[in-house]
Amino acid sequence: MADRKPPEDALDNLRRRVAEARGDGASVSPPPQSPASLALRFGGEFGAAIIVGALLGYGVDYFLHSSPWGLLIGLMLGFAAGIANVVRLARAYSTAHPVDSNAPSLKDDEED
Amino acid sequence: MDPESARFIGAGLACLGMGLAGIGVGTIFGNFLSGAMRNPSAAPGQFTNLVLGFALTEALGIFSLAVALILLFVPLQF
């Protein structure tokens, strides 16, 4: 077939029909992440923030000769940033994968 | 003992604290998961508490990391 330039209305028609067949537009569903890469992602996000915070603090120390306070404060800031990163990630993840609110809860079988 | 080598040994010992903090974090997440498996619908409500506990526990580990980093990278005056 040598129809290099198909007529525009035919393409539009096809696009409309494809969109109809697919439902509302072309929906892209991200592939499921493996648990290992998810764990790596959380840990990497947390660790990277700490490392970068400590490095920035160390750099400040190096230029301002304020050792060891820059390192300390940078480490604490990096820690806080890491937690912020992880919380942001976890929130995004749990909104993308909501818990079934009708899920049955198990009775506590401990004797207390 | 040579103060330089004492510094490195001290930094290594300080890192033990991070491992112990790891135990604590594992306890927190393990208990959260076993609770969440029992009552999944209540789990999202406890997310704040989970993060708070994680932050408090991990902060102690970060303190020991700070001690180790200071021992390693801050020149000491004798």
Added chain:
Amino acid sequence: MANDPIKQFHIEPLIPIEVAGLDASFTNASLAMVAGVGLAALFFNRAMKPAALVPNRAQVVAEGAYGFIHGMVHQTTGDEGVKKFFPFVFTLFLFIFMSNMLGMFPGFLGVPHVFAPTSQIIVTGAMAVLVFLTVIVVGFAKNGLKFLNVFAPSGLHPLMYLFIVPIEVVSFFSRPLSHAVRLWANIFAGHLLLKVIAGFVPMMAAGGLALTALSVVPLILVVAIYALEFLVAFLQAYVFAMLTCVYLNDALHPGH
């Protein structure tokens, strides 16, 4: 150890080049990267050659990949972002995907040690820094000083900004590191694991009667992990491209 699992990542110069005292040799990593780019270009060129209304198989794959990434960029960055950044993101995705895939085929063009270039942190780091600088340049060029809003989420008590802004700054600067490490660690760890477990097979097979029989177990494991690695190769390219979109979205719309 007879089969060093790290040896697969060794970089060997193929054509030694030295520029002003710096070692700029064409190595097997360079070859793998060139092969990744070349394969992607060749495939798309060949697949889209007919440009038929009713596509053949290769064209379906090419158009599917295009549509998939186009949809993702559109979803995360909106109409404006897709116009500006789609070529960039699609190029990154294809390059990473082809590089990952190259690592799955041992030996290539008669070169014994071709590996996934993405298992070198310098490669992923360079790409992550490229994305990071793009975000900063585009952010400042488009929004001016308003881009600094990315560090200050709106709707907080004024005193809170004292704490939040430094945290956000550190969080912003930690992005290229976690961006690079995620891709690198996934690919590196996957290939390392393959090699280590594959190394068990001859060791156990030479170990005597019972061990020889048991050496089937790591063999099956290697095959299973190999299948998983194909998934990881695609998934990590997708995740890298998606995070690039998320970061680029910040450049277009600072202040979340």
